[in-house]
Amino acid sequence: xxxxxxxxxxxxxxxxxxxxxxxxxxxxxxxxxxxxxxxxxxxxxxxxxxxxxxxxxxxxxxxxxxxxxxxxxxxxxxxxxxxxxxxxxxxxxxxxxxxxxxxxxxxxxxxxxxxxxxxxxxxxxxxxxxxxxxxxxxxxxxxxxxxxxxxxxxxxxxxxxxxxxxxxxxxxxxxxxxxxxxxxxxxxxxxxxxxxxxxxxxxxxxxxxxxxxxxxxxxxxxxxxxxxxxxxxxxxxxxxxxxxxxxxxxxxxxxxxxxxxxxxxxxxxxxxxxxxxxxxxxxxxxxxxxxxxxxxxxxxxxxxxxxxxxxxxxxxxxxxxxxxxxxxxxxxxxxxxxxxxxxxxxxxxxxxxxxxxxxxxxxxxxxxxxxxxxxxxxx
Numbered sequence: 438x439x440x441x442x443x444x445x446x447x448x449x450x451x452x453x454x455x456x457x458x459x460x461x462x463x464x465x466x467x468x469x470x471x472x473x474x475x476x477x478x479x480x481x482x483x484x485x486x487x488x489x490x491x492x493x494x495x496x497x498x499x500x501x502x503x504x505x506x507x508x509x510x511x512x513x514x515x516x517x518x519x520x521x522x523x524x525x526x527x528x529x530x531x532x533x534x535x536x537x538x539x540x541x542x543x544x545x546x547x548x549x550x551x552x553x554x555x556x557x558x559x560x561x562x563x564x565x566x567x568x569x570x571x572x573x574x575x576x577x578x579x580x581x582x583x584x585x586x587x588x589x590x591x592x593x594x595x596x597x598x599x600x601x602x603x604x605x606x607x608x609x610x611x612x613x614x615x616x617x618x619x620x621x622x623x624x625x626x627x628x629x630x631x632x633x634x635x636x637x638x639x640x641x642x643x644x645x646x647x648x649x650x651x652x653x654x655x656x657x658x659x660x661x662x663x664x665x666x667x668x669x670x671x672x673x674x675x676x677x678x679x680x681x682x683x684x685x686x687x688x689x690x691x692x693x694x695x696x697x698x699x700x701x702x703x704x705x706x707x708x709x710x711x712x713x714x715x716x717x718x719x720x721x722x723x724x725x726x727x728x729x730x731x732x733x734x735x736x737x738x739x740x741x742x743x744x745x746x747x748x749x750x751x752x753x754x755x756x757x758x759x760x761x762x763x764x765x766x767x768x769x770x771x772x773x774x775x776x777x778x779x780x781x782x783x784x785x786x787x788x789x790x791x792x793x794x795x796x797x798x799x800x801x802x803x804x805x806x807x808x809x810x811x812x813x814x815x816x
Contacts, residue, residue: 443516444508451525451534458528470709470741471651471680476623478532481567481595487539488570488586491556496549504540504571514544518575522601522629529625533569533599540571543584547577547605554583554611554802561622564592572600576608578633583800585613593621593648602630604638606660611639613803617810618646620675629655635662641798643807644671644679644700645814651680658685658692668797669698670807672787672814673706673738680709685727687720687753696727699794701787702738703816711743714757716750723753731761732790734783784815 440448460478461468487503495501500511507515525531541557561568576582588596604610616624624647632638644650656665671679685694700708714725731740742759764786772782791811798804 441512441516447520448535451531454525455528455531455535458531461528467682467711470707471649471678473649478567478595481565483536484561484563484566484568485538486559486561486568488541489558489560490541493553493555496551498546498549499551500542500544501555502542504542504573505538507542511542511544514542514575515573518601518603519573522603522631523599523627527627529597530599530627533571533597536569537571537599538569540573541586543574543582545576545580545582548579550581551583554585554800557584557586559586559588561590561594561596562592564594567595567597569597572598574601574610574612575603576605576610578605579607580605581609583611583803585615585803585806588614588616588618588624590618590622592619594619596622596624598624598626600626600628602628602638604630604632604636606633607635608633609637611641611799611803613641613798613807615643615807615810616645616647616650618650620646620677621648623647623649626652628653629657630665631657631659632663632665634660637664638666639799640665640667641803641807642667642669643810644669644673644681645810646673646677647679648676649678651682653682655684656686656694658687658689658694660689661691663689663692665694666797667694667696668794670791670794670811671700671708672811673700673702673708674814675704675706678707681711683710683712683727684715685713685725686715686717687723687725688717690719690721690723692720692723694725697794697797698729699731699791700740701732701734701790702740703734705735705737707739709741709743711745712757713745713747714755716748716753716755718749720750721752723750723755725753725755726757728758730759732787733761733763780816787815
C-alpha cells in the first residue's frame, strides 16, 4: 500500500535535512564526549523489525499497535500527532523521520485508564544492520497508562530511535525505556515529552551496554501543575560508552520536575550525563531538582556529570547535585569480615547503591523487570 501524501512529503523534507547536515563532531557541546569520527551510519544494512507487543485486554478506544499497522488502521492519529513533539532539525532525528518503517503507537482516549503495563520489545539479531524505530504515545485528558519498551541487540548494530510523548491535561503516564545491547552496538535516540496542565509523567531510562549510546531526553512542562519525575540507571562494562543529555524545561508557573540518575561503571566504561534545568520567563514557582551519582568499580572507568541551570524567573527553587566515587573500602572490609567473598560483597554494595533509584519506579512489574536486567550484568 502506498504511503499517504502527507507522510511522503514529510519524509522527503526530512531526507533533505538529513543529507544536508553533517555528522555531529566534538566541536558541538552536546557531542564533546562522544566522538563519531570515522564512523559511517550509511555502512549499515537497513533492517526491518516489527516490535513484539504484549497486549492485554484493552479498554474501548485504546490503540496499541505497531506503527505500520496504525498507518493503515488509524492514519488520522499519526497525521495529527506524528512529528509535533520532536522536530527534524537534528541529524539523527531527521534520519529517523525519513527512514522509519515501523515502531509503536499507543493512544489512550480521554478519561480511560489502562490498568496493566503495556510492553514492546525491539530486537536486532543481524550484525551490521540498521534499524530506524519510531514511537508515538498520546495519553489524552484524564487518561492513565504504563508503557515499557526494551531495545535488545545480540550482534553489532545501529539503532536510530525517536520517541514522542504527549501527556494531556490531568493525565498520567509512566514510560520506561531499557536498552540492553551487544557491546559494539550504537544507539542514538531522541526522546521528548510535552506535559499538560496538572498532568504527570514518570519517566524511567535504563542503559545496559553499547559501544556508543547517546540519548536525548527532554521534558517540556507546558502548563501549570505539570509534574515530571525522571529516573535513570545504568550499568556499563568493558569499553561501553553512554552519553545522556537531559532537559527539564519549565514553560509555565507552578510546575515540578525531579530527576535522579545513578550509574555503575566497570572496566574502561565511560558515562557522560549533561543535565539542564531550564526555567522560561514567567515560569514562577518552579520547583526543580536534578542529581547524578556514579559508582566506579575500576580505576579505569570514567563518569562525567555536567549539571546546569538556565533560569529566567525570580521566584523559583532549582537545585542540583553530582558525585563520582569508588566503593568505600570500609564498607567492603566490613562485609568481607562477615564472611562474604570480595565479589559477593561488591555485588551487595552495587545493589544497595542502585536500590533507591529502582524504588522511584511506580510499577512493581516494571521495577522487577529492570532489577532482573541489572542483576544479569553483575559479575
